[in-house]
Structures are given as structure tokens and as C-alpha cells.
Amino acid sequence: MEISSRYNPSEIEGKWYEHWMEKKYFHSTPDEREPYTIVIPPPNVTGVLHMGHMMNNTIQDILIRRARMQGKNACWVPGTDHASIATEAKVVNKLAQQGIKKTDLSRDEFLKHAWDWTHEHGGIILKQLRKLGCSCDWERTSFTMDEIRSKSVIRVFCDLYNKGLIYRGVRMVNWDPKALTALSDEEVVFKEEHSKLYYLRYYVYDDDLKGANGDENEVIHTDSQGRRYAVVATTRPETIMGDTAMCINPNDKKNQWLRGKKVVVPLVGRVVPVIEDEYVDIEFGTGCLKVTPAHDVNDYMLGEKHNLQSINIFNDDATISEAAGMYVGMTREDVRKQIIIDLQAANLLEKVEDYNNKVGYSERTNVPIEPKLSMQWFLKMEHLAKIALEPVEKGEIKFFPPKYVNLYRHWLENIKDWCISRQLWWGHQIPAYYLPEGGFVVAENTEEALRLAKEKTKNDNLTINDLRQDSDCLDTWFSSWLWPMSLFNGILEPDNAEFKYYYPTNDLITAPDIIFFWVARMIMAGEEYKGQMPFRNVYFTGIVRDKLGRKMSKSLGNSPDPIELIEKYGADGVRMGMLLTAPAGNDLPFDDALCEQGRNFCNKIWNALRLVKGWNVDDKQPQPNAAKAAVKWFDERFNQVLTETNDNIDKYRLSDALMSIYKLIWDDFCSWYLEMVKTPMGQSTDKATFDATITFFENLMKLLHPFMPFITEEIWHFINERKDGDDIIIAQQNKAKNVDRHILDSFAFTQDVINSIRKTRAEKNISNKEAVTLVVVDKDGSVSREFDDVIKKLCNVSEISYVNESPKNAFGFLVRTTEFFIPMSEKVDKTAERKKLEDELNYARNFLKGVEAKLSNDKFVNGAPAAIVEKERKKKADAEAKIVVLEAQLKSLE
């Protein structure tokens, strides 16, 4: 059968994935083997695969497949996250397109739409992962809102409440006016903005003109009519309707005259007191601060301290409320524009300056956050932070790269209570039930709630209809933090066999931007509920960027579609491209060209297969010396790289591991080994060489399989007869043996010789078709002849002779201290030869000078370790020997 010279992944990948599924190779159940467990970072249920996922899941699959091939019971649990804000926003959008407003729907009606949406779009992302080759145990696919996970969340909420760690209270929170919900601090991203600083006039009320006592430090503004006013600098003039004080620093000399006065809020006309607090920065603006307790975190604190009134001028959607008394119904953006015009008209705007400041935006909806006072549920973090810090500090959990330990510690040591309630419907509804006469109970279900309610109210006539469940739901991360436990039902049934077997999991692969959202909180939950860390190692991937270093984003349109990439380059090619881009834990500059390299590699392997499959095997034919030597060498070389690769993967240096294998296959196997053993067209191959080659090929494919699963499985089956169930995915990796350095070194010498011959051919324009002879100067017979046949074969050398004297009229080269010559029929250009030798000689002499300087230094000889000194002596001897040879050669050219 003719095999195409191009590897065609699309014909092959689907076939093998189905085969693996049929054989249930991905499925795991507890047994006597050592478990190896990974839980997937659950992607948004309605999301689609992006490059970050590709990166992340490729790494997980490599680790899982490798563990499987090491005889471990590998279990990779997939699933999705309900992503409350993101999904609810999508559903609201979709309904809006159909002309349906969320507010017109009941909670149940809305949830039905949300579930429909989830069923329609949910799981697309998991299907895409199959295209990438991910060997997840799909039978275990879970969802953060399925029954077990939901019940786990509710149980944990009740438990933490009963422990006194969850409380309810009115606090200043981050309000998302688009999603209409509170957010945690972590969900707010600050962006630098070019904005303006507006200087507003606050006239002194009922001015008695006292205080202008002539202190030259004081700065007193007066208008054309002699009325005195203070100037306040603000970036948010639209909030003046909420002003309930003006604040100065008591130590501020320039504003002393304002002490004890009252001022009039511009346009609004409200008379507010001037309060004093050292919080105010004397140097900023004019040293006068407008205080809006309802709309600024710091002002809120001032308000608490000085007992100020708090006026909420915004509706939940950040339009102006009735309470503001003016501009009612306008958006905050429009009000800002309008109020500037009005202030100017009223001559209340002193000046405007350009100003850069940072504004908090909602991570999800990307609208500016409005600080808002509201009733929310909070989780106390002090205790949880403490128990989460320990295992990382002690190294029970290791971070790769370790620099993230600092970041982690800093966050935990400065942690604030976690706002866990969200004013959303899509999520886990908070299991708090309000009583008719006030107060509430917290319970896992309505029956229990009713029981507690009766107990609390001492009213036996209460019914379930008298109780009203809190309408808020929980932050998405309040379910994700249980993920490694809840996946094995470890919250509801902590003693179950699966949980005991699979937990703690081994490796967590995730992006560093969710170290606080997710990683830290999983550790808290694991320690709190199992008394044990959820995973042993955390591998932080970098953020995938484009080749210009920009973050990949929808708006830039610089993110390639992963599925298109797979179609173009094959899943294996893309996986390799991903890994080539992922050197450390830093940013990952992605480039299509890397996938191309992956594809080319597949093609290279494919063509090696074509070569071997094309061989005619003759049982009776003896093994040629060149092939025998090649087999001996490659066996060692494989062993060496196997050891290297294992070491690299153990250190999570996956790119390095893949690169070693890449070079082993391309350079060592294809360019050297196969070239050494392949027979000329029409000749057959001996059995011993053929068998060895097949075994090498199999071993290489096994080593590569975790990285490139599809092509390796295909070749595994192409290269040998396979019984049912003899699949590479479950084949066991070779065990590393001790490396025989001698043969590797000896072959390295041979490679130098071969390279030198090729170089000479290239330089002297000697065609490969033209056979040459090789003369080796070997006075004491110490030069190894082990690979002579290899040299003859690879360089078209017809004969190698060993002599005592350098031949005349020949091109010479030196490998270590051995002289080689290629005799020529025509005249050799002596000047050019001499020049080459002189360059080499200069280099060797300089080198020797350096070594001698070292060795003549007593402090070095006495101070350095004996082994190091010995090495230097050896270098010296080698250099001297080389110089002798070079000088002799130069002489012979005279």
C-alpha cells in the first residue's frame, strides 16, 4: 500500500479518540494502583474554548497520559462552572433581544430560560476539548450546579453559618450597576484613566467674615461681591447631591478659617458642616474634601466617624434617584456633562485640570463600579486565611514557579471578609429564610428551616409559606472552592471510598490570575473540611499573548480560533505549538508558526515510518557493522534522553522535555540512526537491524505519546501487529537504565569526524556523489575504529587508512588531537590551508594561555577543589597536544 508523504491528521484523530472512548481508557475507578488525580479548572458552562484553555488542558493531558503510562490509576475529572454573573448576563441579553425584560419574569421563569440556555450551549467547550485529545474521564463530568455540587454548597454555607463564620450586614460594597449585583473585591479591576479634576466653589454659609484674621498662611477665596468660599477638587462632580459635609485637615494652616463653619453645596444649596479629620491630605487639591458617605468608601468611613447623614443619590442601575432631588433619572455620565455646564453657568466652577486616576471596573460587565451601601452576606476570612497559609509555607503544597508563594502570602495576610452574596438568580440560592416577625434561620432545606423557625419563634403554627427565602444567590467561587472535594462527593459523604482514594489530588494546572479567586480558597476549603490540602502541586501557566505581546482578547481580534488551528495543523501539531510557547510561568507569546513546527514534526515522524515500512526484511542476511554500531549507540542515546525527559517532567519543565524528545527523534533517530542503518534502494534489511529499529520506533512513540497522542497511536498500530487492547495509550513507559558514557562519547567523536568531512566537502566543493578516501594519523594505534563503517556510509568514503605520517597534498582537519586527511588528486591551495591552521593555532594558544594563567596562580591551585584543578591540567595537556599537532601540520605545508 502506498503511504502518503504527507501526514494527514484529520483522517486519524477522530478514529483514535473514538477507539479510546470505546475501550474506556479514560475511565478510572479506585483499585490497588497508586492514584494520580487532576481536577479540571471548570470552564464557564456556556463558554467556548480559547487559547488559555488550550494551553492549560494540553498540560493537564500530558501529565495524565504520562501517569497512565507509568502504571498509575490516572483520573482527570472534567466539568463546567455555572459562572453566575457571566451566564446570567448572557441570558438577560438574549431575552432582551426577544423583547423580554428580566424584571418582567418570575425567578422560576427566568431560571427556566437560563437552564435552556445552559443545555443549548453547555458542554460545547467540553466537546472541543475532545478534539484536542484530552483524556478526561467523561463519565465523571460534573457541573457546579448539579445535585451533588449544589447540596455540597448549601451544606457548607449552613456549616460556616453555624460556626459563626458567615454573617449578614450593611457594608459598603462594590456595586455593578449593569449586572445589578454586589461584587467581591477580587472582581473589581482598576484601570488608569485620563480624567479631569474639577474645582468647585463651596460658599461659606451665613458668612460673618470672622476668621479672616490676617494670618498669612490662610488661603481665602472671595468672589467679585466679596463673598467667601472654599474650593473643593473632585473627579466626580455628579455626586455633589450626596454631599453631607466638607472635610479639612485640622493641621492645615491655609484652611483654618473654615473651622466650625458651614458651607453651601454648589447648585444643590444644601448647607453642610465643615468637619475636621487627619485623613485629608493637605497637599492634595485645596485640602478641602467633599464628603459623600453613600458613594465613596473613604467618605463612608468619615461619615461613620462623624455621624453624617448618608444620601443615596443613585438608583441600582446608577441613574440618579429621587433622593438626589435634581437630574433625576439621568445616567451618571450624562449628569457629569450637564452638571459641569450648570456649574459653569452659575459661576461655581473655579477651574478644571487634567488628571490621571484609577477607576474600578466590573471584571465581568466592564462598567465602572459604584461603591454602594447595602445589606450583604459575608464570610469571615481570618481563620480560613490562617489555615490556608500553613501548607504552602511548609511546602506541603508546592507552587511552580515558586515566586507565587510571596504573592499568596501577602494576600492572605491582608485579607478582608469575602462578600459572598450576589443579587442574581442564576446560582445557588442562599439558604436563609426570613421570619414573618423579623429575623431569619439558616437551614439546608425547607423542612429544617421550618423546624428551626418554629423553635426560634416558639410558634408551632408557622407554615412553610410564612417563610421567605433570601432571594440572593452565592458568588460562583463559593461553589468552585469546593470543587476538588465535591467532585468526589467529599462534602456530603466524607467517608466514601472514592474521596478517600482520589483526594488529595496531585496537580492543579491553572492561570495565576485566579490564585486568589480559586486556588487560595480551595486550599481553605480543603483544610477546613478535610483537614488536608486539595492538591500537592500547583502549576501556574502564563497568560497567552499574541506575538506582539498583547493579551489575546475578543475586542482586539487577535485570538486564533483553536478549532481552526486544530483543523489546519492537527491536534498534535497545535499541542506541540502550545508547549513550544510555554517555557516557564511567564507570559506565553503565541505564534501560528509554532504550530507549523509541530505539524512539520508530525510529518517528519510520518516519513520515518514510511521509510521503515518500505524495508524488505531478509532473515538470512547478516547485520552490517555500521548497523550494529548504530543500534548499540542509539540504544544508549535513547536511554540518556529518557532519563533527561523524566527529570524535566518531574520538574514540570514540559517544554524542555518535549524539546529533548524532538531532537532525539529528528536529529538522533532520523538524521543519524536511520541514515546509518538504511540500505540502498533495492537491497533488503537484515532482521536484527529491522527488529531493533521497530523497537526503537516504538519506544520513541511511547516517550512522545503524552505530548502528541494521535500520531503516536497511529504509528504504534502501523508499525507492528497489535492484539486487541494493545494500544499505546495504556502501554508502559520504559524504565531508565544507567547510561554507558563510553559509547556515547565514542560516537560523539565519530560525529565530529563526519561533520568535518562534510564541512570539507562543502568548503572545497566536493560533490557527495564523488567518493573520497580518508587518512587517519594514528601513531600508537589508539584511535577507535568502532564506527569506521558508519563514516564510510554517511560520507561516501571509499576507504579509511591509518598511517604514521601526514600525507602530502591533502585537506586536513583535526578532531580533538587526531589528524585526518582527505587526499586530493589536484593541487591543494597551500595558502588557504595554512590560513585555516593558523587560525586554529591562534585559538588554541590563547586558550592555553588562559589555562596556564589559572594554573600558575597559587591561590587557585591551593584554593580550588582538587577535581577542578585536575580538569584544568587536562585542558592544558589537551591544548598542548593540539598545538604540537597543528604546528607539525603547518610545517608540512611549507
Next chain:
RNA sequence: GGAAGCUUAGCUCAGUUGGUUUAGAGCGCUUGCCUUACAAGCAAGAGGUCACUGGUUCGACCCCAGUAGUUUCCACCA
């Protein structure tokens, strides 16, 4: 405003307790090859003041201090 990391070839990065490194890889580049597995290929080659300055040491890409550039994280300065 604080903290951490990074700076090595045209690009992306290795360099693992300071001495086999007058520094390595992949890609790219240059030159020669349609050599019967592969032009998505073969062979050869060029390319670096290891950011800068100083210090420690017999010896520094590696340790220390400072400078510059850069990235990230944290932080309530209106």
C-alpha cells in the same frame, strides 16, 4: 505609593549548590543540494561587551550593592 519578577544571538527562551561554558537550544537568516522516507526536506555556515556601574572571590552569566529599562501584583488619596 508599596512589593516582587525579568533584562543572555534577529525572535522566543535554557543556563539546575560560582570552575568541562573565551556561553547553549529552537525558530529565523545565509550558502549549497529536487542524494529513490521527508523541499512541511537534506547538508554546511554566520550570528552574543550575558542591560549598565561598582564590589566580593584564585575564579562571576551565576553571589552582593547601586543605576536604567520592562512586566506583574497589591493599595481608599478625592
